[in-house]
Amino acid sequence: MKQLCLKLTGYLALAGLWASVQGATLFLGGYPSSLLVFDEGKGAVVDKIPLTTGLPTSIRLSNDKKTIYVVTNDHTGIEVVDVATRKVTNHFVLNTPTKRYRLNNGVTDPSGKLFYTVTIEIDKLVDHFDIGKPKYTIIDLAQQKIVQTFDIPKEDEEANAGAYGRGGFEISTDGKYLYQFRDKVVIFDAADFKVIDRIELSQPDMPGMENIGFGGQLDSIGEPGQHVSLFNSSDPYVHNRVFGVAHFDLQTRHVEFTPIGPSPAGMTGLHVAPDKKDAYTVVSTGALGNKRCEFWHFNLSTNNIVGRNEFACRTRFSFGISGDGKKLYIYGAGFEIEVYDAATMKYEKTWDLNNDVTMGGLITLE
């Protein structure tokens, strides 16, 4: 029996070692029009999924982690990629010769049939383009067209009007509630985009950061129905801005916000390691040539900062985390991923993708 236990322990250890050597698979949007498949274990691009509708500007993983939804901007296209076969199973464009649309990001309902987003419609007229107001939009992926649009209330227009940087959406596991994370958190009824609640928590800003609302929210807790990230909050009297960790239960609309300290000038969202305890963000101070960046390490059990380390950040970059949560990635604005050890937050190595990546984000799959 003892021998059997020892053997079993050995097999388990080997399996764990094999998994860590193998690493996770990363999906990134690549120029000019492909989805790059990167193997963490090999440290190399192992596949390129060609996209027929153009340049990927947003990639998003479904809740069941079987499908990736890609938004392309050449002709405002959507492509649906099956993760297992790495094949495009559905693709279409919204633009017509006389109509163009702008859309950044969105989220699908749990069944993967409907895509919720914000679009701006542009009509090509004889002598000019008529640019419409942003509208909440439902796209039917099977019918490959917009099936419903909803006017945006006046008070929410500005936050949804920017060409880039609109807050991204999340959805509850039953598909009833939509959440938009921006200068505040707005909760909608998914059926008609009626506002159910507004929560005065704002997403932190990060000038020069490439997380500008394209893909899913920067929150890799990877648990459907949960959203954990950093938010800023300001009191109504002296307007003191503090940042903290907010835990959202998307199903029950329950929010727990734990303030931590004064808001830094720039801060990304939060990447949560698979242990659900360790989480990381990038904080920046200064601008342009004086910019300085630090990794901040949080303990989510106690909601406090347990470590910080300055690193040489690029002017623009995106922030990611490895599948096992042991490496931090700085990538974007170029063809490389810089790898940092999460425990020490020190630089380790650089992976050359031989391909520029877009601002669409990074999906990590075990």
Added chain:
Amino acid sequence: MKHIRAVNRKARRIDEIVLAQKAAASQPAGTEADVIALQQQQQQRPHVPIGCTLSFSPGWEVDSAGGTAGLCQPVERDIYDCYVTCFWPAQVPDHLNNYPDWANKCASATKDWRNLDLVTP
């Protein structure tokens, strides 16, 4: 509008609308500036025209402060985001409206910039 003069009818109309909006927004009731300790005036930034191919000084691209300190290094790292989103004012074609195929033969601008298409507007 101090530095740019409207020369056609459409531009004059835009000028009028902007001036009217500014006048309306100057002192709307109930929105007077709050008194805040250690208030700092925001530093004026150069009026660099936004958009692809509009800026010709000092180089092919400038940052929001009119300089180059905020740009990526090497500058080729910035080419695609200028091309796709006109992130900084830069001398590159625009992806969305006129030149969607400009970068089709070039996966990495820093390494293969010679493969970028030639544009003759």
